[in-house]
Amino acid sequence: MSLAPPAKSTILVVDDIPDNLHLLTRELTDHGYETRAVLTGEMALTVAQSAAIDLILLDIMLPDMDGYAVCQALKENSATQDIPVIFVSALDDPFDKVKAFDVGGVDYLSKPVKMVEVIARINTQLSLRHAQQKLQLFNQNLEALVQQRTQELAQTNQALQAEIQVRQRAEQDLRLSEARYRLIANHMGDLVCLHNQDGDFLYISPSVQSLLGYRPDELQGKRLQDFCHPDDLPCLQLHFQESFQRAESITSAYRLRNQAGGYVWIETLAKAIMDEGEPITGIVTSSRDVTRRVNVERKLRYEALHDALTHLPNRDWLAKRLEMEILQCRRQLGRQFGLLMLDLDRFKAVNDSLGHLIGDKLLIAVAERLRATVRKVDMLSRWGGDEFIIFVEQVNHIDELVQVAEAINQALESPMEVDGKIIFTTASIGVLLGGANYGTSNEIFRDVDIALYRAKEQGRNRYEIFGLEMYQEALSLLTLENELREAIKNEAFVVYYQPIIDIKTRTLIGFEALTRWQHPLRGLIMPGGFIDLAEDSGLIKPIGKQILYQVCHTIAEWERLGYLEAWLQISINVSGQQFRDHNFIETLDHILIETGVKGTRLKLEITERILLEQSDSIARTLDAIHQRGITLSIDDFGTGYSSLRYLSQFSVETLKIDRSFVMQLQPGKSGIVQAIIDLAHNLEMDCIAEGVETEDQLHQLQRLGCEAAQGYLFAKPMPPDQAVQYLQSAPPTLETLLSQLS
Numbered sequence: 191m192s193l194a195p196p197a198k199s200t201i202l203v204v205d206d207i208p209d210n211l212h213l214l215t216r217e218l219t220d221h222g223y224e225t226r227a228v229l230t231g232e233m234a235l236t237v238a239q240s241a242a243i244d245l246i247l248l249d250i251m252l253p254d255m256d257g258y259a260v261c262q263a264l265k266e267n268s269a270t271q272d273i274p275v276i277f278v279s280a281l282d283d284p285f286d287k288v289k290a291f292d293v294g295g296v297d298y299l300s301k302p303v304k305m306v307e308v309i310a311r312i313n314t315q316l317s318l319r320h321a322q323q324k325l326q327l328f329n330q331n332l333e334a335l336v337q338q339r340t341q342e343l344a345q346t347n348q349a350l351q352a353e354i355q356v357r358q359r360a361e362q363d364l365r366l367s368e369a370r371y372r373l374i375a376n377h378m379g380d381l382v383c384l385h386n387q388d389g390d391f392l393y394i395s396p397s398v399q400s401l402l403g404y405r406p407d408e409l410q411g412k413r414l415q416d417f418c419h420p421d422d423l424p425c426l427q428l429h430f431q432e433s434f435q436r437a438e439s440i441t442s443a444y445r446l447r448n449q450a451g452g453y454v455w456i457e458t459l460a461k462a463i464m465d466e467g468e469p470i471t472g473i474v475t476s477s478r479d480v481t482r483r484v485n486v487e488r489k490l491r492y493e494a495l496h497d498a499l500t501h502l503p504n505r506d507w508l509a510k511r512l513e514m515e516i517l518q519c520r521r522q523l524g525r526q527f528g529l530l531m532l533d534l535d536r537f538k539a540v541n542d543s544l545g546h547l548i549g550d551k552l553l554i555a556v557a558e559r560l561r562a563t564v565r566k567v568d569m570l571s572r573w574g575g576d577e578f579i580i581f582v583e584q585v586n587h588i589d590e591l592v593q594v595a596e597a598i599n600q601a602l603e604s605p606m607e608v609d610g611k612i613i614f615t616t617a618s619i620g621v622l623l624g625g626a627n628y629g630t631s632n633e634i635f636r637d638v639d640i641a642l643y644r645a646k647e648q649g650r651n652r653y654e655i656f657g658l659e660m661y662q663e664a665l666s667l668l669t670l671e672n673e674l675r676e677a678i679k680n681e682a683f684v685v686y687y688q689p690i691i692d693i694k695t696r697t698l699i700g701f702e703a704l705t706r707w708q709h710p711l712r713g714l715i716m717p718g719g720f721i722d723l724a725e726d727s728g729l730i731k732p733i734g735k736q737i738l739y740q741v742c743h744t745i746a747e748w749e750r751l752g753y754l755e756a757w758l759q760i761s762i763n764v765s766g767q768q769f770r771d772h773n774f775i776e777t778l779d780h781i782l783i784e785t786g787v788k789g790t791r792l793k794l795e796i797t798e799r800i801l802l803e804q805s806d807s808i809a810r811t812l813d814a815i816h817q818r819g820i821t822l823s824i825d826d827f828g829t830g831y832s833s834l835r836y837l838s839q840f841s842v843e844t845l846k847i848d849r850s851f852v853m854q855l856q857p858g859k860s861g862i863v864q865a866i867i868d869l870a871h872n873l874e875m876d877c878i879a880e881g882v883e884t885e886d887q888l889h890q891l892q893r894l895g896c897e898a899a900q901g902y903l904f905a906k907p908m909p910p911d912q913a914v915q916y917l918q919s920a921p922p923t924l925e926t927l928l929s930q931l932s
């Protein structure tokens with residue numbers, strides 16, 4: 191730091207003598223100073239305040255005030271107090287040095303002044319002042335720095351204090367939460383453990399005692415694997431491995447051996463212990479006893495996939511297996527599989543006659559037999575009711591399936607003994623060879639069902655192999671079924687009437703009502719084209735009801751117009767399903783009341799099979815029918831399972847001899863027709879021969895004592911308006927003549 195004064199300092203010279211002033215200022219200017227010169231004390235004070243003055247040379251003796259007063263005034267003003275003042279006194283002036291220093295002067299000079307001295311004194315004072323100023327500045331800076339540092343230190347200190355507080359609080363929290371966790375772990379029902387990578391127990395919560403019976407210290411140093419059920423070991427190991435590789439928790443279930451030596455199903459949630467960026471150091475597991483739940487689940491799963499009666503796989507399981515097989519077939523070129531769907535023939539009869547209990551036992555026995563004929567790799571399942579399905583894996587040729595079908599038929603050949611009863615069963619089987627051509631299990635079931643249906647239709651106790659043409663037939667049958675539903679809605683059925691003739695008198699005794707379907711596109715469809723379908727689909731009931739209503743309505747109309755003699759009877763065909771319907775009698779009554787037709791006007795044609803069922807409800811229906819004066823015929827007699835016993839049991843008025851027997855009649859060869867007529871007469875029934883086409887047949891029937899006949903020989907079935915004409919043109923009967931006479 192240089193103490194030399196700045197080059198251009200400004201000196202204020204105060205002197206009341208202008209010559210002095212002039213001399214001094216010139217000298218000073220020559221020495222490089224700026225100067226200001228004033229004559230009075232007042233002016234000196236004014237200039238010192240307003241201009242930047244570095245030093246004042248002050249005369250003691252001034253006109254307005256003395257130099258002491260001026261100096262004192264300068265020192266009292268903060269703007270001027272730092273300006274060094276050098277007093278200048280004449281030798282003869284009374285100069286008080288002490289006073290000069292007291293009022294703030296820094297030096298003094300005596301007149302006449304030596305310029306060298308003046309300059310030296312001025313320089314000294316200026317340097318001093320300059321040094322003072324610098325020191326002051328330095329001090330100021332230092333103070334500012336110290337203040338700043340002190341402030342910074344205080345801030346740092348404050349931050350540190352805050353951090354310490356946070357840490358202390360965190361530490362406290364940590365201690366608290368650890369204590370809480372320990373409390374939870376110690377009192378939790380779940381078992382909480384800590385394991386290292388090898389499965390060693392590092393920590394075991396006390397709940398292990400209630401869960402597995404061990405004390406925690408007994409497990410120290412052991413591994414989880416040591417307690418796992420051998421079957422579940424792979425699952426456990428996988429679980430551990432995965433837990434070490436993933437951040438999420440993973441659940442799994444396995445069995446652990448308890449202290450008693452039994453096994454407990456445990457569900458465990460495992461989570462790897464991971465500190466950010468650190469490698470996984472261990473696994474925390476939380477486990478609970480889920481034995482009950484697992485058992486329930488297993489039971490449910492078993493029930494979901496098994497048939498409760500036979501314990502065979504059920505249709506859901508089979509469907510799943512088939513879906514898998516479909517995928518296999520798509521992957522493996524040429525791969526084929528087989529399906530055999532079998533249905534016990536006449537199982538319903540067993541159920542109806544021997545009861546459901548025996549029926550169930552029979553199903554179990556059949557399942558056993560089937561199981562013995564099926565390979566281990568194949569799957570025997572129960573489809574429901576009396577239907578079973580066998581899935582055959584990897585089939586090369588249809589012959590292999592035929593062999594299975596034949597083996598099944600053979601296996602069922604010998605009778606079953608159920609509860610001491612001997613039961614013969616046979617089965618109809620649908621066979622299907624499938625492959626990549628199938629997309630869903632439902633398609634497979636649909637097709638094998640078509641084949642089964644065909645087997646049943648073809649006469650049971652046989653198998654049929656599914657072919658594409660069957661599918662197409664089934665498809666068109668389906669269309670027909672839908673059209674049939676439409677037909678019911680639109681009441682598109684018409685009834686034709688075929689005369690029935692008394693053979694002896696050759697007069698009309700009644701009509702048989704025969705239904706036709708007025709199809710919008712295909713015209714009139716004969717019963718052969720839709721009755722079977724109507725029966726299979728259950729649509730025969732609404733159709734039968736419509737027909738019954740229509741026929742009664744026609745009868746009422748004919749009666750009202752006087753066309754119908756009192757003894758004429760109208761025969762109506764009633765299907766088994768209709769007859770078995772619990773509402774049948776109710777429907778019948780309703781129609782009779784609404785149309786006003788008397789029961790005696792009607793004759794119902796039923797098949798033998800209905801009577802064979804021998805159920806109480808059938809007996810009740812038969813009773814109810816007789817109570818209403820309605821008579822019964824047995825249609826197509828001799829074509830079914832004729833049994834003499836049922837014929838004598840129920841009161842049936844008429845047997846209808848099927849056309850197939852009438853056709854067999856030859857001169858001199860009456861065959862079965864004779865037997866039927868004799869049987870009917872023995873049971874006090876009369877006979878109507880169907881399908882009489884020739885005079886020869888008629889003669890022979892007359893000779894055999896047959897009472898009545900219908901057939902093309904007399905008339906074909908005809909629509910109602912023609913039947914009316916027929917009624918009107920028919921020759922009067924004996925009864926008519928007699929009634930006209932009386």
Ligand code: C2E
Pocket residue numbers: 688703704705706716717718721734737763764765795825826849880881882883900901902903907
């Ligand atoms: P079905 O009860 O045996 O009726 C006699 C069938 O033989 C009628 O055939 C009739 O037209 C035909 N027929 C009559 N005389 C002769 C003949 O001299 N020669 C030949 N070749 N045939 C003759 P349709 O009308 O085709 O009826 C067929 C079957 O449909 C009926 O057989 C009956 O079982 C059933 N059916 C008809 N209408 C109904 C009905 O309304 N309800 C029920 N459930 N079945 C009906």
Ligand code: CA
Pocket residue numbers: 702763795825
């Ligand atoms: Ca008939």
Ligand code: CA
Pocket residue numbers: 825826846848849880
């Ligand atoms: Ca018939």
